[in-house]
Amino acid sequence: MAATAFNPIQIHLLKMFEHKKSIEDPLEMQDVFGKYYSQKKKPRLCRVAI
Numbered sequence: 001m002a003a004t005a006f007n008p009i010q011i012h013l014l015k016m017f018e019h020k021k022s023i024e025d026p027l028e029m030q031d032v033f034g035k036y037y038s039q040k041k042k043p044r045l046c047r048v049a050i
Contacts, residue, residue: 006014017026 017029
């Protein structure tokens, strides 16, 4: 299996998660990211449907 290099954004996210002490913190961040990108996709889907 070939090694995959992380891009700067992935490295930054890993460093953010590194400082979290409880399992709830990363899960909450996952939820926030999910909601953000879900909302971000909605306008694009509306444009495609028109």
